[in-house]
Amino acid sequence: MSRYASVLLLAAVGLACADTAGWKPVTYPDPGVACPGGQTAWKLEILDRRVDRRDEARTVAIVRDSIVGSFPGCRWEPPDGTARILLEIHRFSSVQEGNTWEARATWTVLASDAEGRSLTEFEVDEEVSRPNYRGSNNARESLREAYDRAVRKTLAGLRSVSSVGLSPPGDTAGGTPARRRRGVL
Numbered sequence: 001m002s003r004y005a006s007v008l009l010l011a012a013v014g015l016a017c018a019d020t021a022g023w024k025p026v027t028y029p030d031p032g033v034a035c036p037g038g039q040t041a042w043k044l045e046i047l048d049r050r051v052d053r054r055d056e057a058r059t060v061a062i063v064r065d066s067i068v069g070s071f072p073g074c075r076w077e078p079p080d081g082t083a084r085i086l087l088e089i090h091r092f093s094s095v096q097e098g099n100t101w102e103a104r105a106t107w108t109v110l111a112s113d114a115e116g117r118s119l120t121e122f123e124v125d126e127e128v129s130r131p132n133y134r135g136s137n138n139a140r141e142s143l144r145e146a147y148d149r150a151v152r153k154t155l156a157g158l159r160s161v162s163s164v165g166l167s168p169p170g171d172t173a174g175g176t177p178a179r180r181r182r183g184v185l
Helices: 003-016 056-070 138-159 177-184
Strands: 043-048 084-097 100-112 118-131
Touching: 043 056, 056 084, 056 138, 084 138, 100 138, 118 138
Parallel strands: 043 084
Antiparallel strands: 084 100, 100 118
């Protein structure tokens, strides 16, 4: 491969993973749902499972800050024994295909109670196709739109988490959390 072809290939790969530098979190607080499941605290864990983890710290931070900012009534660094939200990022990229940019934000969300039982699990997969406009960072813009849509779907899924069987950390009124859950079901 010639040196010129190698430089072009590296440039194309670099553009495929749009950079999140300078992005601000997108937040959509809902006054009716200050925290998922009616709780006051959740442990939020975000894992980057992408093959190419370029810009990993910023990608994880922007997704985390969007979720945290959208649920202002939550404590996100709670004590042990608290319900958990796990978000695994599988794809977060934009690639040029002909005269368009194809962006995709894909992740899995799992909410579980303090004992590890699943409360909800869903996948978010948002794709955006954007023409290659002159004078615009099309990779960045298409990924930003896919990311915004993915965050909105994630928030909708988390807002639908049922409070049945959940109790605030340390709450033992009515017996153990497992006993109360068995009674409700």
